[in-house]
Amino acid sequence: MGCYLRAMQVPGVLSEHERMRREARRQLEAMGIDPYPPGDFEVTHHSADIISALTQDEHAFSGVRVSVAGRIMARRIMGGASFCTLQDAKGRIQIYLKRDDLSHDGDSSLYEVVWKKLLDLGDIIGVQGYVFRTRTGEISIHALSIRLLCKALRPLPVVKEKEGHVYDAVTDPEFRYRQRYVDLIINADSRRVFIQRAQIIQSIRSFLLQRGYLEVETPVLQPVYGGALARPFVTHHNALDMKLYLRIADELYLKRLIVGGLDGVFEFAKDFRNEGIDRYHNPEFTMLELYVAYKDYFWMMDLVEEMLEQVVRELHGTTCITVGGRQIDFRRPWPRISLLEAIAQHTGLQVATMSDAQLRQVAKERGVAVDPSAGRGKIIDELFSMFCEPHLIHPTFIVDYPVEMSPLARRHRHHPELVERFEVICNGKELCNAFSELNDPLDQRKRFEEQLELGRRGDPEAMQLDEDYLRALEYGMPPTAGVGIGIDRLVMLLTNAPSIQDVILFPHLRPERH
RNA sequence: GUCUCCGUAGCUCAGCUGGUAGAGCAGCUGACUCUUAAUCAGCGGGUCACAGGUUCGAAUCCUGUCGGGGACACCA
Numbered sequence: 001m002g003c004y005l006r007a008m009q010v011p012g013v014l015s016e017h018e019r020m021r022r023e024a025r026r027q028l029e030a031m032g033i034d035p036y037p038p039g040d041f042e043v044t045h046h047s048a049d050i051i052s053a054l055t056q057d058e059h060a061f062s063g064v065r066v067s068v069a070g071r072i073m074a075r076r077i078m079g080g081a082s083f084c085t086l087q088d089a090k091g092r093i094q095i096y097l098k099r100d101d102l103s104h105d106g107d108s109s110l111y112e113v114v115w116k117k118l119l120d121l122g123d124i125i126g127v128q129g130y131v132f133r134t135r136t137g138e139i140s141i142h143a144l145s146i147r148l149l150c151k152a153l154r155p156l157p158v159v160k161e162k163e164g165h166v167y168d169a170v171t172d173p174e175f176r177y178r179q180r181y182v183d184l185i186i187n188a189d190s191r192r193v194f195i196q197r198a199q200i201i202q203s204i205r206s207f208l209l210q211r212g213y214l215e216v217e218t219p220v221l222q223p224v225y226g227g228a229l230a231r232p233f234v235t236h237h238n239a240l241d242m243k244l245y246l247r248i249a250d251e252l253y254l255k256r257l258i259v260g261g262l263d264g265v266f267e268f269a270k271d272f273r274n275e276g277i278d279r280y281h282n283p284e285f286t287m288l289e290l291y292v293a294y295k296d297y298f299w300m301m302d303l304v305e306e307m308l309e310q311v312v313r314e315l316h317g318t319t320c321i322t323v324g325g326r327q328i329d330f331r332r333p334w335p336r337i338s339l340l341e342a343i344a345q346h347t348g349l350q351v352a353t354m355s356d357a358q359l360r361q362v363a364k365e366r367g368v369a370v371d372p373s374a375g376r377g378k379i380i381d382e383l384f385s386m387f388c389e390p391h392l393i394h395p396t397f398i399v400d401y402p403v404e405m406s407p408l409a410r411r412h413r414h415h416p417e418l419v420e421r422f423e424v425i426c427n428g429k430e431l432c433n434a435f436s437e438l439n440d441p442l443d444q445r446k447r448f449e450e451q452l453e454l455g456r457r458g459d460p461e462a463m464q465l466d467e468d469y470l471r472a473l474e475y476g477m478p479p480t481a482g483v484g485i486g487i488d489r490l491v492m493l494l495t496n497a498p499s500i501q502d503v504i505l506f507p508h509l510r511p512e513r514h
Numbered sequence: 515g516u517c518u519c520c521g522u523a524g525c526u527c528a529g530c531u532g533g534u535a536g537a538g539c540a541g542c543u544g545a546c547u548c549u550u551a552a553u554c555a556g557c558g559g560g561u562c563a564c565a566g567g568u569u570c571g572a573a574u575c576c577u578g579u580c581g582g583g584g585a586c587a588c589c590a
Contacts, residue, residue, distance in 0.1 A: 016559050017524055017541060074550080081547035098547060121540075134548050157525040158540045160551040167551060168526040168539060174582045175525095186525095230589065275589050276515080285590065369587085430590065461589080486590045499583095500590095510581065 017155040024118040025151050033114065035151035041126040043069045047086065047093035050131055051139050061131035066141060068093065069126040069149060071185065074160070077116060083140075086127065087185070094140040095127050101144055115146065122152035159186050173499075177507050190502075196315060197491045197503055201268060203311045204288060204485075213264035213290065218253035220246060220270065226469065227251030227408070229461040230273040233283075246272035251408065251482065252469045254291045255437060258480050259472045266290040268487065279499040280429070283508050286487040295481035296436040297420045301397055304424060304432060304483060305332045308395070308490075315494055323427055323496050329394055334424070336397040339384060346387045351380055377402035392425040407447040407463055409435035410479075427493055434483035441473035 014022070025035045045066040053060040070088035080099040085092055102111040119125065129143040160167040169187065170176065176183040176190065183190045209215065223242065225232045227249030235244050250269040257265045272284050292300070312319050312330040319331040337345075340352050347366070351359055356376050363370050368382050380402055388398075399422040400412055409419035420436035438444050448465040455462035491503040501507035 015524065020541070076549050076552050077546090078549065078552075079546040081549080083549045083552085085550080094550075096548070100547075134550090136548075136550080138548090138550070140548090155524040155540070159525080160539070162551045165551085170525065172521095172525095172582080174521090177582090228590085271590085273589070276587080278586095278589095279584085281589065287590075433590080484590085489590065512581075 015155075018153060021120055021151070021153045021155070024120065025153065028114070028118050028148065028151065031109075031114070033148060035148060037147075037149060039149075041069055041147060041149055042067055043088075043126070046090040047088050048090035050093060050141070051091070054131060054133075054139050064130065065128060065144075066131055067126060067128045068095075068141060070124065071152075071156075072119065072121050072123050072125060073156075075121065080111075082115065086125070086141075094134070094138055095129070095143050095146075096132075096134070096140045097143045097146065101142070102146065110146070114148070119148065120152065120155070121158065122154070122156035123148065124150035124152070157182065157186055173501065174509070177501055177509055178512065180505055193491075193495045193497055193503060194505060196495045199315055200311055200491055200494055201487065203314045204307065205268070207307050207310060208266050208290060211264070213266050213292065214262055216254070216257060216262075216265050216267050218247075218250045218257075218267060218269070220272075222247050224464050224466045224468075226463055226466050227253075228271075228273075229463065231275060231460050233272050233274050248273050249287065249484070250289055251484070252466055254289055255477060255480065255482070256469065256472045258291050258293050258437075259475055259477045263293040263478075264291070277508060279501070280489065282488065282500050282504050285500070285504070288485045288487055289482065291437065291480055291482040293478040293480050296479065297399070297422055297434055297481055300434050300436075300481040300483050301336065301399075301422060304434065304485075305334055305395075308424075308431075312494060321494065321496075323493055324498070326393060326427070328427060328493075334395045334397055336399055336422075338400045339380070339398050339402075340400070342388045342398055343380065343383050346391060347383065349383070351383065375404050377405035381405055389425055389430075390428045393427055395424050395426040395431065397422045398425055404450070406435060407451050408438055408444075410438045410440075411443070429489060429493075430486075431489060431493070432483055432485040434481065437477070437480040437482050439473060439477040439479060441470055444473055445470055 028035050045068055047068060047070065050061070050066065050068070068086060068088060070086040072084055073087045073092065074085035076083040082097045084095040084097060086095050097111065097115060099108050099111040102108070102115070126147045126149050127141055127143045128145045129141045132140060132142050134140050157168075157170045159169050170183070176187070180190075184194070205215065221235070221237070221244045223244060225245040225248050227247075228251070230248045232245040232248050235246065236242070237244050247269070248271055250267050250271070254265050254267060267289055269287050269289060270284055271287050273281075274283065275281060277283060292303075309319055309330050309332050312321060320327060320329045322328075343349055343351055349362055351362075354362070359376060359379050360370055363379050363383060366383070366387070368379070368386055370379055370382070374382075384398070392398075400415070400418045401409070401421045401423075403409075403411060403417055403419050406419045406421050409421045412418040412420050419438075421434065423433050424431040438447070445465075448463060448470070451463040452465055455464075488500050488503050491497070492500060495503060497503050
């Protein structure tokens with residue numbers, strides 16, 4: 001690590017490899033070859049398409065000239081003939097090059113000098129030729145011409161592979177995250193994860209669009225942050241000379257749109273929370289929020305179930321996937337169990353009938369760290385996450401939460417101390433959070449005021465009172481169901497990625513130099 | 515933020531209880547016109563993360579700093 005940093009810090013200090021490649025570049029230029037030509041090389045085919053087409057029909061390419069472009073990943077030079085592994089966006093294909101085929105009028109310099117001496121692993125070339133099978137049966141392209149499309153000045157880590165076994169794979173997480181561009185070149189699994197991430201998001205988007213919901217964009221820079229309990233990033237607008245916050249959620253804006261009569265809105269929102277970083281948390285992350293008018297949380301449970309089942313099926317072709325060695329089945333219906341029942345099941349405690357003091361006492365006895373300022377809801381939540389969550393592997397709805405934990409949720413229609421809220425727990429982790437939205441402006445004001453009181457008592461995550469949001473509610477918001485799904489967490493689950501850094505292209509890291 | 519482990523050539527890693535660095539791949543030179551972790555012969559490449567300290571002598575021991583992983587705490 002240290003050494004490539006050094007090379008980056010001090011441009012004059014180049015490794016032997018880098019000096020070689022710069023010299024090769026110079027020589028190419030001296031030969032009249034542009035090491036960075038314009039993008040006018042016509043690509044007619046991609047590696048994987050050629051291979052699948054020929055596999056289906058052995059004569060698919062008879063009489064066909066193909067042009068492919070990609071990065072040189074391996075070279076095997078045997079005097080007057082060479083093999084090269086070329087990697088493009090869809091995969092890899094072998095190229096066969098012969099001196100005789102690349103020479104014209106007795107000039108073999110393209111093969112002897114350019115190919116053998118001046119091109120390197122990592123360079124990007126275009127190849128024109130015809131498709132054939134080698135004696136051992138590997139589908140290859142017999143090159144009739146090659147062209148340098150981009151000279152690489154840094155050596156690529158060399159990863160070799162035989163019969164599925166990968167040798168010298170680059171596993172250093174710091175290298176992979178800082179230089180994701182290299183990770184993507186050399187780690188097929190990393191490419192796979194990000195392609196699947198895109199598929200998952202696309203799958204959700206089509207599901208929602210198909211139901212007629214409107215995809216919208218709401219402010220990232222907010223004068224009042226809200227919609228979640230979290231610490232925000234603070235920034236400053238110079239021209240307006242005012243404090244702005246990077247959003248921690250887009251909930252309050254989406255619900256304003258419900259007031260506005262849009263009835264069904266969603267947004268894939270980048271949210272920002274000023275908190276610790278670990279394998280489940282990145283300071284900026286993606287959250288899907290969806291709000292639908294004239295619906296409640298029961299309806300939303302059905303929708304979430306259906307949507308996620310379909311997403312998993314579209315991605316994997318089955319509802320049953322393996323995560324960290326465990327089987328998880330997303331097939332509907334998922335169990336629905338109330339928060340208090342779940343606690344009773346896993347701890348034997350009937351917390352509903354306990355006084356605050358009793359609750360505090362049993363929590364202490366069970367080893368739950370209880371902050372003296374923590375309210376009843378917080379203790380219950382803590383009990384749940386300690387004793388229940390880890391046991392919930394298959395997707396499970398946990399429903400009906402204490403009111404003080406959910407200042408934006410509608411009170412339960414039968415139990416005023418609860419709200420109509422559910423979370424989906426899967427693989428021991430929260431996957432989404434949803435509720436029947438609170439649309440009573442007076443109750444909402446009271447809940448905000450309770451949050452303000454928490455804030456005064458020092459809770460840095462307490463909500464701010466959003467006057468404009470209250471004004472919107474006073475105009476009337478229809479009964480509405482809303483849900484938030486942590487997309488990064490969902491992608492981790494569905495791609496079997498152990499760290500959030502593996503599903504975010506450029507995860508946050510400390511600067512390389514201070 | 516706390517605890518813990520880690521940082522040696524472009525990459526993957528050796529380097530035992532201190533005697534100032536080694537392998538494979540990659541690179542360079544040469545041979546080889548169906549190879550596929552190509553092969554064969556030869557060669558080069560390192561402020562051992564950084565800064566102090568202990569010592570005759572430090573990649574190795576100690577302290578600190580930087581960066582990373584993991585766990586805990588807060589959260590999604």
